[in-house]
Amino acid sequence: MPTLALILVVAEEEEPNPLLPHLSELIVGSIAFALLLGFLSWKVFPVFEKTFSERRDAIEGGMERAKTAEEEAKETLAQYREQLADARHEAARLRETAREQGAAIIVEMREKAQSEAERLTEQAHQQIEADKSQALNQLRTEVGTLATVLAGRIVGESLEDDARQRRVVDRFLSELESRADSGATSAADESPKSRA
Amino acid sequence: MHRAGDGDALHLVNVAQAAGGEEFHAPGPADFEFPPLFGEGTFFTKPMLIIVLGTLAIAVLFYLASRRAALVPAKAQFIGESVYGFVRDGIVADSIGREGRKFVPLLTTMFVFIAVMNLAGIIPVLQLPASSKIAIPLFLALISWGVFNYVGIRRHGFIGYFKNMMFPPGLPKPIYLLLAPLELFSTVIIRPITLTLRLTLNMFAGHLVLLLTILGGEYLLIEKGGALAFASIVPFAFSIILTFFEAFVQVLQAYVFVLLSALYIAGALADEH
Numbered sequence: 076m077p078t079l080a081l082i083l084v085v086a087e088e089e090e091p092n093p094l095l096p097h098l099s100e101l102i103v104g105s106i107a108f109a110l111l112l113g114f115l116s117w118k119v120f121p122v123f124e125k126t127f128s129e130r131r132d133a134i135e136g137g138m139e140r141a142k143t144a145e146e147e148a149k150e151t152l153a154q155y156r157e158q159l160a161d162a163r164h165e166a167a168r169l170r171e172t173a174r175e176q177g178a179a180i181i182v183e184m185r186e187k188a189q190s191e192a193e194r195l196t197e198q199a200h201q202q203i204e205a206d207k208s209q210a211l212n213q214l215r216t217e218v219g220t221l222a223t224v225l226a227g228r229i230v231g232e233s234l235e236d237d238a239r240q241r242r243v244v245d246r247f248l249s250e251l252e253s254r255a256d257s258g259a260t261s262a263a264d265e266s267p268k269s270r271a
Numbered sequence: 272m273h274r275a276g277d278g279d280a281l282h283l284v285n286v287a288q289a290a291g292g293e294e295f296h297a298p299g300p301a302d303f304e305f306p307p308l309f310g311e312g313t314f315f316t317k318p319m320l321i322i323v324l325g326t327l328a329i330a331v332l333f334y335l336a337s338r339r340a341a342l343v344p345a346k347a348q349f350i351g352e353s354v355y356g357f358v359r360d361g362i363v364a365d366s367i368g369r370e371g372r373k374f375v376p377l378l379t380t381m382f383v384f385i386a387v388m389n390l391a392g393i394i395p396v397l398q399l400p401a402s403s404k405i406a407i408p409l410f411l412a413l414i415s416w417g418v419f420n421y422v423g424i425r426r427h428g429f430i431g432y433f434k435n436m437m438f439p440p441g442l443p444k445p446i447y448l449l450l451a452p453l454e455l456f457s458t459v460i461i462r463p464i465t466l467t468l469r470l471t472l473n474m475f476a477g478h479l480v481l482l483l484t485i486l487g488g489e490y491l492l493i494e495k496g497g498a499l500a501f502a503s504i505v506p507f508a509f510s511i512i513l514t515f516f517e518a519f520v521q522v523l524q525a526y527v528f529v530l531l532s533a534l535y536i537a538g539a540l541a542d543e544h
Binding site for chain 2: 103104107119120130133
């Protein structure tokens, strides 16, 4: 070896050669190292490895827990969403029902109004009818009065036979009618003719 | 030199210095040689003490860091796990991938061991990177070499492993004449040598430079005295800056050693080179 040769040349004769190993040092060093390796491999390194793996487990366990929590949260969220969808559905349903009910109510009200109107009309008709009959009654009383007047006249003349009596009545009536005609419209003209 | 048994590098050098008189002796390879701590005839030297103390310190600190393991780590546990996780996720996972898991203990131990042996160079009192002694990088490189060759052979079979190594597919035939021996040489012989020398010489040179600045400052301050004593502030300041730089290099070299080992293993396991 050139390095060795160089150092051998440079070194003085009594200078020890640093590249020559001492056998005793070799032995002591090897034994010390072997014992150290054995001791550390037996007592120390397994503990470190165990701690490392336990620590990793702890971290992974934490991640596992976090994962579980996340899944739970997701599940809850899904449940909430479902509930929300149900609620929306329910609301839609209620709205629909309300609309239907509203429509039904409108129809009912309309019918009611219709019937009310009919009732009112009926009532009005009846009222008119009543008024009419009342007017007729009134007329009749008047007719009675007039009849009394007529009767006085009849009594004034001699009523020999039926024909004569009829004539008197007719005359009276026509007089009555013409009296009514004088104040009434031309439409009333027909009635005395039809009666005659 | 045999009277110095207190294990302090600087003191040792100092003693040598005093023996040398007024002349300044630049630190050299001799500063990496230590006498036995317990007197003549025993073999236990300062680098060995550093190896033993460093190994014990690593074992104890890591054990304390792992003793009360909790999901939410305490400070010690966090530091220990960070070092382990750095090799596991920062080096092995990126280079070897999933099947690199079984090399993590070896590579982590390697990283911590090298880093501590290196850092002994700037730890007060110890102040010697044990890995500047070539024996330590050498046996670590041999372990790395043994492991990557072993897993390669086990994965591809003996012939398959060397065929994979020496004959990467998709090249013109004549190239292999040149490439095959080069690949074999570089993988089997050069790799452990470069692993060893890179670490050893980085630590060796770094320690030498630190010694130079500290001893130089000391020489100016004590031996020369007078006006030059004030000039000693320059090498001392440099020694402090270089200490921080050394701390960086020491950790970086540990990282480089382990990263290369991981890459060699990854290369041996790969189906195609």
